[in-house]
Amino acid sequence: MNRPVWMYLLIMAVVTYLIRVLPLTLIRKEIKNRTIRSFLYYVPYVTLAVMTFPAILSATSSIWSGTAGFLVALLLAYKKQGLFKVAVGSCAVVFLLELII
Numbered sequence: 001m002n003r004p005v006w007m008y009l010l011i012m013a014v015v016t017y018l019i020r021v022l023p024l025t026l027i028r029k030e031i032k033n034r035t036i037r038s039f040l041y042y043v044p045y046v047t048l049a050v051m052t053f054p055a056i057l058s059a060t061s062s063i064w065s066g067t068a069g070f071l072v073a074l075l076l077a078y079k080k081q082g083l084f085k086v087a088v089g090s091c092a093v094v095f096l097l098e099l100i101i
């Protein structure tokens with residue numbers, strides 16, 4: 001198990017390259033299935049949410065302040081506020097709760 005690091009890097013690079021190139025080479029026609037198209041449309045948003053959500057809860061010293069900031073951000077975004085207002089509102093709630101807790 002004493003292989004050089006460059007071998008692992010090379011294998012990782014090849015696998016990453018294949019994952020990105022194979023769909024382009026294998027699927028040449030436009031995807032017309034509505035279900036697959038909608039699935040592919042939402043994949044980036046779901047991936048970002050899955051990566052971000054645990055960080056929201058663990059970024060503060062208390063899980064409750066992180067949850068409150070998340071809920072405020074959801075509420076403001078649902079009311080179609082801008083990104084700046086959502087960010088400032090959730091940060092303000094987290095800051096105030098961290099002072100109290």
